[in-house]
Amino acid sequence: MNKQNSYYRVIDLPAGELHVYAHDDLFYAMGNKVLEMANNNLQIPGIRHMSYTPDAHVGVGTCIGTTAVWGTEDGYISPSIVGSDIGCGMRMHLTNLQGSDLKDVRLRRRLVKAIEKRIPVENHARGYFSDIWLEDVLRKGLHGLPGKYVPDSYTPRKATSLTHVENSRFSFRETELDRIPENLYHRAHRQLGTLGNGNHFIEIQEIAIEENKRDLAGQWGLKDGQIAVMIHSGSRSWGGAVNQYGGSQVAKTMSKLGLGTADPKLAFAPLQSDAGQSYANLMYSALNYAVVNRHLMAYAVRDAFKEVMGSKTELTTLYDLMHNYCSEETHGGEELLIHHKGTTRALPAGHSGNPAPYRETGHPALIPGSMGTASYLMVGVPEGAANYHSICHGAGRVRSRNATKQLVTVDEFASSMRIGQEDEIVLNTRALEALVDESPQAYKDVDQIIDSVVQARLADVVAKCRPLAAVKGV
């Protein structure tokens, strides 16, 4: 174990060890800035483990693609590592349709229009869920929703929703909510059920199962050629509010305790301090918000499919998980605080952390591709314990939004979406200019990232999901 090879290395930085799970080519392409950033993060006291996945790239304070671990008793919590899109993650639903059902581009267009009618994607969008109490969502996650928004049964035998979610409810100290100003409360309320922009998306995909994973795919309910829906979104402005108001408490504690690194943007406090506990509690409210936000969008997409494809169309939940969060977990009998900034948990078969329906198989790890490229369903492997069962979260940006706009013309972008051809990946907007900075050229090659994760023995591929249509925020 722990043997360095061309897919895994340990870097000895001045402040400590950084584990990098990436092929040599991807590692050398990362540049020095990501190592500087790691060195700052490693200066946070008591850190037990820090690693990069192959999609690592520079973020604010901490690289996207970071897994960082402390003990819960003597450890630290960092709002900078979690970031501001708290609870951002993936949700996947399976339909009873086949790829051939959507061969006609006009049907894909009608579906996209029907989704857009139900899910606001524009800037300053307002959601349609005024009959839901924000307090209930923050306090109880999916359990805070009125019954009509939870179409699947709550009972484990029939459930396809609540039991197929990594965490349907986080409990927390509700008095901490008083720290958030009332106007931000109202903003978060009207944003429920909205997509957001940037790399967030709703995609209609066709599933292709890996030859050697047919048994597992069958146990998950996957079929070759099946149509699925993938949703990538987070906690909208509520996460930002938590980051700001929870983070400012943390900053005060840092100066009181004389803590800091070379990067003034890197905030952290002892988990057991007042500020640490306050932030952790607020963060849990954002995780509740994020899972509900994705759930409500899935509810709307289900309605859209029924309208266009017929009332017999099903959209059962496969799974929902996050890639920006931290949580207390038991690993090797120890209580640890695991931070994920753009990294996905992928537990193997038999691991006790799997939700009940996936205890024996391992849960699906949902990995988004860039727009126009495939997404992946993966499963953890036992060797992944070396990285606390944390894997990549996608392709990873390779150039900035501005640099992408300089490099890629609208025509080039249109042709990578095969616009105007029979196999066009239908987008929700004809204003392609607004989406150029999300073009595939802005991202690393997701296939390479996935290969790197597999070769490093963190996870295996179960299925590849090819995009047929995408709804993006504009």
Added chain:
DNA sequence: ATGTCC
């Protein structure tokens, strides 16, 4: 990623 302010 997001909202705000220039």
